[in-house]
Amino acid sequence: MSFWNGPVVNGFFSHNPKQGIGLCASFYKAGVKVVSDTDSGGGGSHGVFPLVLDAASSRRMRQISAHGRLSKVRWSPCGMMLSIEMNAKLAAPSDLAIEFRGVSYCINDIPGRPIVSDVSLSVSRGETLVLLGRSGSGKTTLLRLINRMLTPSQGQVLVEGRPTTEYDPIRLRRGIGYVIQDAGLFPHFTIAQNIALVPTLEKWDSARIAARVDELLRVVGLDPAEFSARRPRELSGGQRQRVGVARALAADPPILLMDEPFGALDPVTRAELQLEFMALARRLNKTIVFVTHDIREALLLGQRIALLHAGRLVALASPQEFLRLDHPEVHAFTASLTVSDGVTP
Amino acid sequence: MSPWNFFIEHRSEILSATFDHLTLVLIAMAFAIAIAVPLGMLIVQHRHLRTIALGAASIFQTIPSLALFGFLIPIPFIGGIGRRTAIVALVLYALLPILRNTYVGLTGIDPAILEAAEAMGMTNTQTLLRVRLPLALNVILAGIRTATVITIGVATIAAAIGAGGLGTFIFRGVAMVNDSVILAGAIPAALLAILADLFLAQLERRLKII
Numbered sequence: 001m002s003f004w005n006g007p008v009v010n011g012f013f014s015h016n017p018k019q020g021i022g023l024c025a026s027f028y029k030a031g032v033k034v035v036s037d038t039d040s041g042g043g044g045s046h047g048v049f050p051l052v053l054d055a056a057s058s059r060r061m062r063q064i065s066a067h068g069r070l071s072k073v074r075w076s077p078c079g080m081m082l083s084i085e086m087n088a089k090l091a092a093p094s095d096l097a098i099e100f101r102g103v104s105y106c107i108n109d110i111p112g113r114p115i116v117s118d119v120s121l122s123v124s125r126g127e128t129l130v131l132l133g134r135s136g137s138g139k140t141t142l143l144r145l146i147n148r149m150l151t152p153s154q155g156q157v158l159v160e161g162r163p164t165t166e167y168d169p170i171r172l173r174r175g176i177g178y179v180i181q182d183a184g185l186f187p188h189f190t191i192a193q194n195i196a197l198v199p200t201l202e203k204w205d206s207a208r209i210a211a212r213v214d215e216l217l218r219v220v221g222l223d224p225a226e227f228s229a230r231r232p233r234e235l236s237g238g239q240r241q242r243v244g245v246a247r248a249l250a251a252d253p254p255i256l257l258m259d260e261p262f263g264a265l266d267p268v269t270r271a272e273l274q275l276e277f278m279a280l281a282r283r284l285n286k287t288i289v290f291v292t293h294d295i296r297e298a299l300l301l302g303q304r305i306a307l308l309h310a311g312r313l314v315a316l317a318s319p320q321e322f323l324r325l326d327h328p329e330v331h332a333f334t335a336s337l338t339v340s341d342g343v344t345p
Numbered sequence: 346m347s348p349w350n351f352f353i354e355h356r357s358e359i360l361s362a363t364f365d366h367l368t369l370v371l372i373a374m375a376f377a378i379a380i381a382v383p384l385g386m387l388i389v390q391h392r393h394l395r396t397i398a399l400g401a402a403s404i405f406q407t408i409p410s411l412a413l414f415g416f417l418i419p420i421p422f423i424g425g426i427g428r429r430t431a432i433v434a435l436v437l438y439a440l441l442p443i444l445r446n447t448y449v450g451l452t453g454i455d456p457a458i459l460e461a462a463e464a465m466g467m468t469n470t471q472t473l474l475r476v477r478l479p480l481a482l483n484v485i486l487a488g489i490r491t492a493t494v495i496t497i498g499v500a501t502i503a504a505a506i507g508a509g510g511l512g513t514f515i516f517r518g519v520a521m522v523n524d525s526v527i528l529a530g531a532i533p534a535a536l537l538a539i540l541a542d543l544f545l546a547q548l549e550r551r552l553k554i555i
Contacts, residue, residue, distance in 0.1 A: 184461030
């Protein structure tokens with residue numbers, strides 16, 4: 001790097017055709033400012049293309065590659081970046097399952113005190129993102145904006161690259177799993193009927209529904225013969241929550257939204273379910289947005305943690321990075337972690 | 346003449362008056378349920394209609410029963426002397442308990458259940474018919490029970506406008522200052538009300554889900 005002192009670095013990146021256009025936008029999100037992109041014209045082409053970066057961006061690019069978020073980075077002997085390939089975590093927009101673009105939400109669209117203000121954030125396919133925050137920080141609102149139970153007052157929420165406002169809300173919701181605290185099972189339905197809710201609404205034939213219900217009960221660790229015909233009130237809280245997860249998975253949605261799903265459980269059952277759930281989430285490769293106010297849960301389950309405070313996104317980091325962040329609200333949460341650690345014998 | 350002897354002697358008249366009374370109540374209740382339950386379902390989603398419907402039903406309930414019968418007599422088509430006027434009045438009287446309980450039952454569902462229904466992609470109609478209505482059934486039935494007991498009582502007054510029923514004995518007994526005749530109407534009416542209440546309470550218990 002030493003021989004060169006100018007504001008820009010010349011580099012090249014190899015353009016993976018599968019990632020399509022929008023590479024510059026992805027770099028930008030990662031903190032890399034592309035001054036000039038000579039590939040701006042040829043969207044479908046691939047190969048090695050020159051890329052001009054400024055000095056700060058070049059440093060950032062090196063940091064990113066050091067964190068393993070870029071692969072196959074080749075640097076010239078004089079410090080110029082020759083070529084890179086991006087891995088899934090720093091992907092083009094088409095690989096994003098969910099994207100918030102400058103989203104604000106006010107009740108009844110009345111400006112004033114918004115519940116969510118100017119949130120931009122994206123979730124990659126297969127990622128588990130935890131929305132962490134105190135009560136009233138807007139995390140549940142953010143979740144409900146994804147399946148259009150709420151519509152943004154400003155900005156856009158994109159699901160699979162399309163704004164939620166372009167979807168029929170009923171169709172959108174049937175394609176997204178949803179798990180809430182206390183499960184919210186229908187008390188007048190049997191366990192099997194509860195799990196079969198979306199397939200029934202989608203008018204699957206009954207043999208396929210029955211097979212799917214059995215399969216899902218096994219997936220969440222409940223014996224179909226024992227539980228299918230029971231009613232929710234005959235189950236323990238942990239069992240009900242398992243059924244809640246099974247119901248959300250019924251139509252095999254690519255995205256799963258979870259709103260403090262383990263919040264009402266006793267600590268032992270909660271820990272059990274968290275571990276099982278984590279294994280399940282990895283195995284099924286779902287995109288998961290998980291709301292919690294429990295920093296331990298966030299650190300355990302999240303691949304990234306988005307911290308919300310008074311409706312704003314104040315931090316977005318991996319669990320390891322999160323603990324090192326310097327922000328008062330992050331300190332507040334990490335402090336609660338230390339306090340409860342002190343109490344534990 | 347002791348009431349008991351009067352009962353034995355006039356048992357066929359009392360029985361037929363009881364039957365008239367019961368049919369009067371059943372017809373009125375059938376109309377009241379047919380109006381109030383669908384209306385209750387409708388006002389869950391229509392706020393303006395809710396205020397009007399609940400308000401109107403409350404007003405009918407407030408009017409003293411004899412006055413309500415009196416008000417209806419001069420009204421063409423539905424009014425006049427006889428059973429039809431009585432049935433109209435009884436229906437108006439029975440509306441409020443059924444309407445209010447239907448509304449309360451449909452809206453008093455655990456919010457987590459409604460949130461799940463919405464998030465799973467159920468339409469409003471599907472939520473109403475498959476979730477709210479089955480879960481509200483026992484509350485609605487409690488309203489029907491209250492309305493039935495009220496209607497059995499108010500129907501005795503319907504005799505004043507020539508609708509027949511057990512009230513006939515009561516009014517006649519008062520005019521004749523004859524306790525036996527009064528009791529011949531009052532006892533079967535009271536029994537009818539108690540039995541209807543017990544029967545519907547039983548049904549309500551069976552429909553209770555949680």
